[in-house]
Amino acid sequence: MFVSCINSEVRVEGLETLDYLDNLCQKERFTEQGDAITFESEVDRVYLSSPQCVAVLDHERKRTYVMRKEGLPDVVVWNPWEKKSKAMTDFGDEEYKQMLCVDAAAIEKNITLKPGEEWTGRVELAAVPSSFCSDDLDPHLKFF
Numbered sequence: 001m002f003v004s005c006i007n008s009e010v011r012v013e014g015l016e017t018l019d020y021l022d023n024l025c026q027k028e029r030f031t032e033q034g035d036a037i038t039f040e041s042e043v044d045r046v047y048l049s050s051p052q053c054v055a056v057l058d059h060e061r062k063r064t065y066v067m068r069k070e071g072l073p074d075v076v077v078w079n080p081w082e083k084k085s086k087a088m089t090d091f092g093d094e095e096y097k098q099m100l101c102v103d104a105a106a107i108e109k110n111i112t113l114k115p116g117e118e119w120t121g122r123v124e125l126a127a128v129p130s131s132f133c134s135d136d137l138d139p140h141l142k143f144f
């Protein structure tokens with residue numbers, strides 16, 4: 001998603017206290033501390049067994065992005081920061097400043113289907129005004 005300023009205006013709520021695999025440390029498992037996630041360097045993590053709703057708060061834009069997911073237990077949080085941005089051919093050198101990847105995924109446990117079986121994963125993203133607060137992260141919220 002497109003954010004105003006990754007290192008001063010943006011935070012992610014809904015992943016506090018969860019375990020995550022850190023792709024920058026050979027996928028070692030850590031536990032997130034109690035605070036919302038903020039950004040001051042490269043991040044590439046897989047948060048495990050997260051709640052259905054995760055919010056990205058953009059203070060400057062006075063906007064909150066709420067991601068609601070079904071069937072996808074994990075959440076990837078990624079920003080390549082300066083050095084990796086410069087090394088990626090399909091990514092502008094400065095683009096990391098206004099970019100944040102927060103995406104639903106199934107990474108820790110594979111989803112395996114038997115022949116004929118079906119599986120559905122679903123992700124909804126809503127932009128809501130900043131007056132919306134994380135207490136309202138109701139999994140039954142209707143976005144559309």
Ligand SMILES: O=P(O)(O)OC[C@H]1O[C@@H](O)[C@H](O)[C@@H](O)[C@@H]1O
Nearest residue numbers: 023044045076077078080101103
């Ligand atoms: O280069 P790709 O395949 O578009 O992936 C970009 C990034 O996508 C993120 O979702 C991953 O967490 C990162 O590890 C990866 O570098």
